[in-house]
Amino acid sequence: MLKTIAGLATAAAILVSPAYADKAEHRQLGPHVHGQGTLDIAIEGNKVEMELVAPGMDIVGFEHIPSTDAQKAAVEKAKAKLTDVLSVFKLPAAAKCKADAANVESRKETHKPGEKDPDEAEESLPGHEHSEFHATYTITCAAPxxxxxxxxxxxxxxxxxxxxxxxxxxxxxxxxxxxxxAKPTLDLTGVM
Known part of the structure; x- marks a missing residue:
């Protein structure tokens, strides 16, 4: 079963936790910021677990739930690109990594009634939905x-x-x- 990274903000969350058991289409999340995503990486032994969460606006150029054939096609194309993790996130060849599993979803994000989304205009209605992309990956590296x-x-x-x-x-x-x-690289020297 895929694992996702949970609670990296706490020191106790050094290991990964079981994947979401409930794959419900609606989630209650806090507001997000367009242009900004989160990439969590956990490395233990020769296993690398990654979790990417990004607003739909960042990935496909719109946030609403896709309604047209073109929008649905854009979501599927983006999911296909994100599924090829070692093409999107390149690890050093010397690490001899291979992707074991990838799961990419476009999910609905629901803001609670009365909760204002900072990305929306004042007159927007509460209880609205956005989409976000959520990807989890498991990678094995022969030379971590x-x-x-x-x-x-x-x-x-x-x-x-x-x-x-x-x-x-x-x-x-x-x-x-x-x-x-401007800086699409991450230095992991000293982290391992």
Whole structure:
């Protein structure tokens, strides 16, 4: 079963937790910021678990639930791109990594009635929905000691993406970083 990274903000969450058991279409989430996604990475032994969460606006250029054939096709195309994790997030060749599993979903995000979404105009109705992309990956690396960095074409592939807030957890501890259009690389030296 795929695992997702949970609670990286707490020191106790060094290992990954079971994947979402309930794959309900509606989720209650806090507001997000367009242009900003989150990439959580947990490395334990030769296993790398990654979780990407990004607003639909970043990935396909719209946030509403797709209604036209063109919008639905854009979502499917984006999901296909994101599924090829080692093309989007490139690990050093010396680490000899292979993707074991990838799961990419476009999910609905529901704001509670009375909760204002900072991305919406004052006159917007409460209880509205947005979409976001959620991807989980499991990767095995034959030489994990060679995991010295990460490069991404995420920003090239997705026009609305501007920034990824990255959380990395290893046996040595946790670290946070940012990847941007101007700096699409992550230095993992010393993290392993």
């Amino acid at each position: 000691e060679s995991l010295t960095g990460l490069e991404t074409v995420y920003f090239t592939n997705f026009a609305g993406a501007q920034l990824l807030n990255v959380n990395v957890t290893t046996s040595k501890g946790q670290t946070q970083a940012q990847m941007t259009r």
